[in-house]
Amino acid sequence: MSAGPAMVELRLLERVWPRRGDLLSSISVELSRALTSGHCAKDVADALVEQLMTLLPAVGVSVTTGTAGTPAMLATSDATVAGLETLQAGLAEGPGPQARRCGHTVVAVLGDGVTFPRFAPAAADAGIRSVVAVPLAVEGVALGVLTLYLDDQHRLPARFVPTLELVAELGAGHLRTALDRQDAVTQIALLRHRALHDPLTGLANRPLFEELLATAVARDRRSQRSTAVLFVDLDDFTAVNDLFGHTFGDRVLQAVAERLSAVLRPGDTLARLGEDEFVILCESLNAPAQAGLVAERAAAALDEPLHVQNRWIRVSGSVGVAETLSGTAPTSLLRAVDPPMHQAEAVGGRHQVSDGRTVLAADHLTRLEIDLRSARRRGELELLYQPIVRVPDRTMVGVEALLRWQHPTFGLVMPDVLVPVAERSDQIGRLGEWVLDEACRTAAGWQRRYGCADTPWLSVNVSAVQVACPTFSGTVARVIGETCVDPARLHLEITESVLLADDAAARENLQRTKALGVRLSLDDFGTGYASLAYLQRYPFDVLKVDRRFLRGVCGARRPDRAIVSSVIELAHTLDMTVISEGVETDEQFDQLAELGSDLAQGYLLSQPVPADTIERWLDSCGPGERVALPSRLAQ
Structure with missing residues (x-):
């Protein structure tokens, strides 16, 4: 079919x-x-x-x-x-x-x-x-x-x-x-990115940074190269938020992130660990100087003003550098940048590099906190005194007491490490009271031996924690009574952080302390952003110009000279004495004299010295004479 x-x-x-x-x-x-x-x-x-x-x-x-x-x-x-x-x-x-x-x-x-x-x-x-x-x-x-x-x-x-x-x-x-x-x-992938990156700047956050750091340390250990961590801390950034608002502060942080990203080497990593804390990972270093160059570029980048929302703002920062040593753990390296960063703040925003001893000390911060409790009993704490001179004739009129800790294992522990350790372990109150008592006993001995008129007045640093304590003024009164120091020749130095907090209890404490006859000094003036608004609320007698402004009074940074000049003029208008701290060169000293600074302090004039050195200088003077410090004083 x-x-x-x-x-x-x-x-x-x-x-x-x-x-x-x-x-x-x-x-x-x-x-x-x-x-x-x-x-x-x-x-x-x-x-x-x-x-x-x-x-x-x-x-x-x-x-x-x-x-x-x-x-x-x-x-x-x-x-x-x-x-x-x-x-x-x-x-x-x-x-x-x-x-x-x-x-x-x-x-x-x-x-x-x-x-x-x-x-x-x-x-x-x-x-x-x-x-x-x-x-x-x-x-x-x-x-x-x-x-x-x-x-x-x-x-x-x-x-x-x-x-x-x-x-x-x-x-x-x-x-x-x-x-x-x-x-x-x-x-x-998005969730992982969000978990490992800062949402504001898009930079790596702490977990990702620690992961990258561990990998870099292990790789560089095999290749016989070194790894460095650079910690960048913005100075008094909280004040930016307080003065301009958090939205503006966020834009500033984004601008800082862009500025720091521009100074990195290929392969470097920039991360944001906290509100105003950035960290740079430099791996595969052939020489230690390479990390220092990145730190210099980072510090220089922050020195330049930022243009944010039609406003120019200057946000300075301090850079600490820590490098790997044999056997150094990645977590130790990350902690090791904290001490040199504080040292950088102390010298005016320059970068500082930690050595092996600092790395080891950072790895044993808990031990430092424990050892500090018995440091005074073991005689490890010492006070040094840095002269403060009258600008016109360079004669010593005052001294600032500075605390040093000679640790038996870690060596000399500077205040920039010691104070944070004391604050974290709630020992700052007792430590500050001991410093005040010891310094006043020394000054009272000078006054009895040489007479009040011929001895330098004493300046002692007190922390914001001490000032906020309700018993602060009572403690000062007790020390004055027990040591018989002349209260008129006792200066207490308070940092700008007290002003920025604008705490009513602290302000009342300072008023009561002032009533004892003590003089009050405002330390590190110029590092905050709201100081001018609060100057008249607090009974300050002395204003100390921060050292980082002195770096530009002689060179091409004319704005720094204008700032120092304005600060001196403002202080004199408010009947305050001006001390310029951190003076390191004769040229700086001469410029400060020209601008009208009353007093000066710094390594040009003298390093901090023991009490017996001050006594030796006083012994060399006759009645009515003052110690005259040459531009370079042999210690």
Whole structure:
């Protein structure tokens, strides 16, 4: 029995257009393989395009994603098809855009002059005579469009459209799975980034920095190179927030991050550890000087004013540098930058490098806190005295008592390390009381031996914690009574942090202390931002100009000279005596004399010396004479 016409047509069709089951089976296997091996939507789309080009008589195939307004090519069979997809997107015309808009299959036979008149000529030039666009959707949610491009010889039979729609459904399911995986991977990466980066500046945060530090130390140990950590602390940044608001402060921190990023070497890492604390990781160093150069650039970068929200602001910073030694743990290295950073603050914002002893001391801060409790009993604490001279004749009129701790293991522990240790361990109150008592007993002995008129007055530093204590003025009164020191010749130095806190209890404490006859000095003036607003609220007699302003009074930094001049003039208007501290050169001294500074203090005149050295100088003077300090005093 011969086959009828319908059977012959079906057999011819199957030779060109495969059976539904065979087509779906082949495509399903390849899409699953692509999903397993590639994990991304692009791999799935590429596999779908390749299978359709292999199994169907199509001239070209494309898979696009996105909505009608924002289509995106995911995979195309060749550049010609990619060009036709781009043209349709630009014209917002063609089978693909229409399928997106209407949400169902579009079969377009081109060349009649009516169907897609702007798109059809370009398609005809590429040999395309018909196009079939099938939406890709999962549970009614559109993902994109699958498009077949056909020539004159192979037009899509109407009976094959349902099969192609099943292929589109199968492809959409695999694409949805791949896209979901991509979203999950992206979300995980985003969450990891957020967990390891500072949200304000985008810099690495502490966990990421510690991870990178550990890796760098291990790698450099194997390669016989060194790693350095640079800790950058912005000076009195809290005052920026207090004066201008936190939004402005955030913009300043972002500007600082950009400024510091610009000084890094390739491969260095900048991180933000706290509100105003930045840290730089320098790895694979061939010489210690390399870290010092980065520190110099960082300090110089912070010296330049920042332009933030139409306002110029100067935010200075101190830089501490710590380098690895043999056997140094990464956590020790990170802690080791704290002492040199405080030393940098003490010398006016310059950077300081820690040595091996400092690294070891930083690794045993807990031990320092414990040892400090018995340091006085073991005789490890010592007071030195730095002269304060009258500018016109360089004669000594006062001394500042400075605490030193000679630790049996770590050697000399400077106040910049000692004071934070005392504050963290709640020992600052007892330590400060001992310093006041010891210094007053020494000064009282000088006054009895040489007479009050011929002995220098005494200046003692007190911390903000002491001033805030309700018993502070009572403690001062007791020490004066027990030591018999002349209260008129006792100066108590308080830092600007007391003013910035503007604590009513502290202000009342200072008023009661002032009533004892004691003179009050405002130390480190110029490092805060709100000082001028509070000067008249506190009963200060002396104003000490911070050392970092003195660095520019002689050179090209004319703004620093103008600041010092204005501060001196302001203090004199308020009947305050001015002490310029940190004087290191004759040129600085001469400029301060020209600007009208009353008193000066610094290494140019004398380093801190023991009490018996002061006594030797006093012994060399006759009645009514004062010690005259040469520009370079041999100690």
